Amino acid sequence: MNRLQILAICFLATLSPLFFTGCAFDGPQYPTTYGPTPTPVTSVVTISGSTYIPGSVTIVHGGSVIWNNTDPYNHSVFPDNGAGSCATDIPLGAGLSTTVTYPSPITIHYHCSIHASACNATCAASCTGMVGVVVVQ
Numbered sequence: 001m002n003r004l005q006i007l008a009i010c011f012l013a014t015l016s017p018l019f020f021t022g023c024a025f026d027g028p029q030y031p032t033t034y035g036p037t038p039t040p041v042t043s044v045v046t047i048s049g050s051t052y053i054p055g056s057v058t059i060v061h062g063g064s065v066i067w068n069n070t071d072p073y074n075h076s077v078f079p080d081n082g083a084g085s086c087a088t089d090i091p092l093g094a095g096l097s098t099t100v101t102y103p104s105p106i107t108i109h110y111h112c113s114i115h116a117s118a119c120n121a122t123c124a125a126s127c128t129g130m131v132g133v134v135v136v137q
């Protein structure tokens, strides 16, 4: 074996660990699919331009919904009780927030007592205008 052959073998021997290392560590391997998106425990509804954003939120029971009034004027969150009757209106002054926790599965329709109409003395889904819904699973 001549000197050139020895150098070639040494050179290849030096490269082989790098080659295998390079194959083995291409960086973290993340899955490309993650399964269903988990339902959030807490959802935030932003009140802006006399609109609840998003208009519909879904949470798991035991979770909460936070309403943030970012408008420079008053609103409210006036929910039904899940059976078509009114619950308690929650006034929300400019810049204020309120949090409601839902211990059991239920669907609650709500509206702003200032900016919704056609509620016909109920707090049900018949309201138009500034309305929203909370689905508790």
Ligand SMILES: [Cu+2]
Pocket: 050, 074, 075, 076, 112, 113, 114, 115, 116, 130
């Ligand atoms: Cu309002």
